Amino acid sequence: MKMKAYAKIALLLIVVMAIAACRGAPPAQPPVEDLPLTEIENRFWLLTEVRGEDISIAINRQALAAQGVMTIFTLRLDSNDGTLGGTGSLNAYWGPYALSPDRSLSFGDIQTTGGESRTVSHLDEEVFLGLLAGVTRWSDMGSNLVLHTSGHGGVPVTMIFAPPTAFLGGM
Secondary structure: OHHHHHHHHHHHHHHHHHHHHHHHOOOOOOOOOOOOHHHHOOOEEEEEEEEEOOOEEEOOHHHHHHOOOOOOOEEEEEOOOOEEEEEOOOOEEEEEEEEOOOOEEEEOOOEEOOOOOOEEOOEEHHHHHHHHHOOOEEEEEOOEEEEEEEOHHHOEEEEEEEOOHHHHOOO
């Protein structure tokens, strides 16, 4: 008889604790607004990270700014003429692009100024351009632009770009 009473009390305590836990939970956060197409075109983007199974590179933009080399590994999509452009580690690059509301994105034949390249922040310019050439879609992460591409052997890789205002207070 006492066991049934203890079981009922234990069950009641569990229910009360569950209700208290639910009441103390913070309210659900609204979803982050998606970046519309108009927000990714006609602005400069700075590469901040490259992530994949066999590659993980973080680019310290503050350190680069202190060295006076902020304008490396950049991207700009120009909706006026459908061209992308930017800089690698030393060379300028450009080419056509196709962007769709379903978030597919592709780059045509990417051309460069063809000078020597260098490795900066463990990222070689040729690797950067190769990853750009393989982009198939885009997404966003807050105010950052995320490009989805493939690395060695088709392994998924993401390239994360931030607006310059995240580092310079405007540009």
